[in-house]
Amino acid sequence: MIDELLLRELTPVVIGVLCRRGADFATAEDAVQEALVQAVLTWPDRPPADPLGWLVTVAWRKFLDAHRAESARRDREIRVSAEPPPGPAGVADDTLRLFFLCAHPSLTPASAVALTLRAVGGLTTRQIARAYLVPEATMAQRISRAKRTVTTARFDQPGDLTTVLRVLYLVFNEGYTGDVDLAAEAIRLTRQLASMTEDEETAGLLALMLLHHARRGARTLRDGTLVPLAEQDRSLWDTSLIAEGIAILRNALARDRLGEYQAQAAIAALHADAQRAEETDWAQIVEWYDELLTLTGSPVVRLNRAVAVGEADGPTAGLAALASVESGLPRRAAASAYLHEKAGDLATAARLYAEAADAAPTLAERHHLTRQAARIGQALRR
Template sequence: MDAALLRSLTPRVLAILVRRGADFATAEDAVQDALVEALRVWPSDPPREPLAWLVTVARRRWLDAVRSDEARRRREDLIDAEPEPGPAPPADDTLALYFLCAHPSLTPSSAVALTLRAVGGLTTRQIAQAYLVPEATMAQRISRAKRTVSGVRLDRAGDVGTVLRVLYLVFNEGHSGDVDLAAEAIRLTRALSSSIDHPEVRGLLALMVLHHARRAARTAPDGSRVPLAEQDRSRWDTAAIAEGVAILQAALARDRLGEFQAQAAIAALHADAPRAEETDWPQIVEWYDELVRLTDSPVVRLNRAVAVGEADGPRAGLAALAELDDSLPRHTAVAAYLHERDGDPVTAARLYAEAAHAASDRAERVHLTRQAARLNSRA
């Protein structure tokens, strides 16, 4: 049994049913029933046309559900007038499904969960494990999301930017349970890239691939975070870096710059440096200037302050930081780093300790605590 094949076909089957008039919630349940039946039947009797087989079985399950609902008898009569489907059409409706699962009426957490279930083909248990919540909680979240989008038609154009933000949220969750969400996000973004010709989709894919290439060096054996400048670059995946750069270059050649392309360009400059000391910080500052122009994000301005501190010296970085709200996440940690670079270890140690106390992420908290302890021990 090819589990990867089933997962790749799941969103296509669901999209076909919804396109033919099924409401999303009932169609998704029917597709799951069809997958269970495939797991039972295919090992001994594999179909010649797997997609057509799944569409036929899922449609029958959907009809059974409709027939059991007395309030939908009029709709049942219309459905029964349709001919039984033959082989599925070659058109792939998966792109529309991406838009549906990232519908603006959904909260970001619900959009992520629904994308992983409907487009990614993950089970509710797998998604719950990845997000460290009880399975019942995740089941309720997915059920609410399905009900929310059940009345939305698939014939309306969706917002690519919203889809990309949902996929990036998935990517940043990393790895938990038995599902590697970063790898899953890359897989889904590759599939989206094959369905739509859009430079920002390529930009996000490049960004993910470039970040993922550094993954092995990002965490110490004890689970603590290793800063970029201290990472063992021999552990970076050079083949993935080359792929990410190639994807980015093709996207930038379209001359339709977006925020994910700009972020990928920054990641590529980091990946291109054999040593941290050889990083092209002036060019990184230029890309952050582009990002500020595109997003005007306070977080981008915070990261730009770090880059300015590297390119033009810590005093310049502190001046850029002073223009920002000090309640921003990581503001205190950035200030600590720049003060240390400026030769003020006492202030830096105090700020590292403050940042560690406020950090919600364990790995980040451990790293900042160690930075404070390192400077205090020298004093």
């Protein structure tokens, strides 16, 4: 029985080793994929004592075979012409560089996500295509273009960790689609990244993912109906993930180098810490939104802060804070509807809920907002 998770974990390590030894990214990735196919065929009957060493050896041979067969490149020197001895030396650095390479600034976010899942996550093109609900051929073209783009990038250039974190966060936000749990995959990759760097924001992102993932089982009903945070059954929250996320966050905050992911995780931790919705420390959440707004200047943060102000200081204060948020921002109408309902202006709330439903980005969110509008409309007719 082949250990698929082990192969996925070793994939970026082997690609990194080949790139360090002189292979360009695209050829290295192809060679590793061929080695993985051979592993699937041979390991069940003859499992290697050193899986990493086996994959490095076989992938390097595949690379050398491909290189020798390419007459147009015969003049290109291979950094190490003889087959190097396999081993784990430098694998953490190799994998970290691979994270950076897959989040190369010349790539679009969609391409960076796809390449990260393929090269670092070890997922197949078919799995990634199913996860993003696109044809396999389309995803294959996207990955192929991305590989060509980064092939000319120097592997020893320092990477942009901020871009890597943004790519991982994009993966996490896709949740569960197709036959791949992308939220769980993002957590696995972020754990891997956190183990290779002392960066506070990487730890903050991991904490944020764990705290959000802990509430996953309570977010929807069996029929897919969304359950707002205040109405969730908190006994369904995963307390072990919450405890782990809070511990990671505390360690990151203790270094006193605050970043946006740490601030977001602090807000999530305050929600997780409340045993009942009524016990939520909204005043402290507003303070963290103030920090987050200073760090990012994001209109989405300003929108969420307005809702938090409405909970901490009352709906009138929340609506006053919301007035500074641009009118066309997604979900602004939903936030305004909620605050108007809290203020007792049901007619305006019903109209805004209906308006928000029309602009909802997902079907589940549209159904939820439509039900809210119908609920208030029914109350007005009584």
